[in-house]
Amino acid sequence: MITAAAIQFTIKPGNVDANLAHARDALGRASDRGAQLVVLPEMWSCGFCGKSLAGLAMHTAAIAEELQDLSRRLGLVVVGSMPEPNGDRVFNTIHLIDNGRLAGIYRKVHLFSLLGEDRVFAAGDGCLLADTSIGKIGVIICYDLRFPELSRRLALEGAQILCIPAQWPKPRNEQWRTLLQARAIENQFFVVASNTCGMVGKLDFFGMSMIIGPRGDVLAEAGDRETEIVAGLDMRDMAEWRAQIPCFKDRRPELY
Numbered sequence: 263m264i265t266a267a268a269i270q271f272t273i274k275p276g277n278v279d280a281n282l283a284h285a286r287d288a289l290g291r292a293s294d295r296g297a298q299l300v301v302l303p304e305m306w307s308c309g310f311c312g313k314s315l316a317g318l319a320m321h322t323a324a325i326a327e328e329l330q331d332l333s334r335r336l337g338l339v340v341v342g343s344m345p346e347p348n349g350d351r352v353f354n355t356i357h358l359i360d361n362g363r364l365a366g367i368y369r370k371v372h373l374f375s376l377l378g379e380d381r382v383f384a385a386g387d388g389c390l391l392a393d394t395s396i397g398k399i400g401v402i403i404c405y406d407l408r409f410p411e412l413s414r415r416l417a418l419e420g421a422q423i424l425c426i427p428a429q430w431p432k433p434r435n436e437q438w439r440t441l442l443q444a445r446a447i448e449n450q451f452f453v454v455a456s457n458t459c460g461m462v463g464k465l466d467f468f469g470m471s472m473i474i475g476p477r478g479d480v481l482a483e484a485g486d487r488e489t490e491i492v493a494g495l496d497m498r499d500m501a502e503w504r505a506q507i508p509c510f511k512d513r514r515p516e517l518y
C-alpha cells in the first residue's frame with residue numbers, strides 16, 4: 263500500500279515566499295499522515311504572473327533544491343509544477359523528486375490557448391514516466407488532461423500512478439471530475455490530482471483535488487478550501503482489477 267496526498271491551497275500570485283512557506287508546512291503535515299507521494303498544484307510557487315513570470319522563474323532552481331532537501335528528510339516523492347527559465351519565455355515544468363533525487367523533468371506539452379499560455383510559455387516536447395522508489399509514476403499538467411493520448415502513452419509504458427498538478431478554474435468542475443475518472447478507468451491506474459482553490463488573480467478555482475482508484479472510485483476528494491487529502495493506493499488491488507478486466511491484453515492496436 264502506497265500513501266498518497268494532494269495539497270490544495272490558494273496560490274498567492276507572485277509571492278514565492280508565502281507559497282513556499284505554505285508548501286513546506288503542508289508537506290510536513292502530509293508526511294505526518296503517512297504520505298509517501300505528495301502532489302502540489304500547477305505553478306504553485308508563484309501562479310501565472312504574466313509579465314513578471316520570467317523574473318519569478320529565476321527562483322525555481324533554488325526552490326527545487328529546497329524541495330529536494332525536504333523530500334530527502336521526509337522520505338517523499340514530490341510532484342508540482344513551477345516556471346522554468348527558457349530565454350524570453352518560460353516552461354511550465356514539473357521537477358519529479360524522489361527521496362531527494364531529481365527523478366525527472368516534464369514540461370507542459372499542451373498550452374492552454376484560451377488563457378493565452380501559448381503567448382508566454384514555451385511548450386515541452388517530451389513525456390515523463392519515472393521509475394521511483396514507490397513505483398512507476400507518469401505526470402501531466404492541467405490542460406494535458408483533455409488529451410487522453412498522453413496519459414494512454416504513459417499507461418502503455420507502465421505507469422501505475424498518474425500525477426496531475428492543475429489550476430483548473432470554475433465553472434468546469436464536472437469536466438475536471440469526469441476527465442480524471444475517465445483517465446483512471448480507461449488506464450486502470452491511480453490518479454492523484456491537485457488543484458488550487460479560491461481566487462487567484464481574476465480566476466475563481468473550485469479546488470476538488472482528487473485521489474482516484476483504477477476502477478474510477480474516488481478515494482479522497484477535497485472541497486473548495488485549503489487542505490491536504492490523503493489516501494492509500496493498493497497496488498495489489500490494481501493488479502487484481504487489471505487481471506479481472508484485462509483491457510491492456512484485449513486491445514486491438516492494429517485497428518487504431
Ligand SMILES: O=C(O)CCC(=O)C(=O)O
Pocket residue numbers: 374403404405406408429430431434
Ligand atoms: O482545460 C481547462 O478547462 C483548464 C486548463 C487550464 O486552466 C490550464 O491548463 O492551465
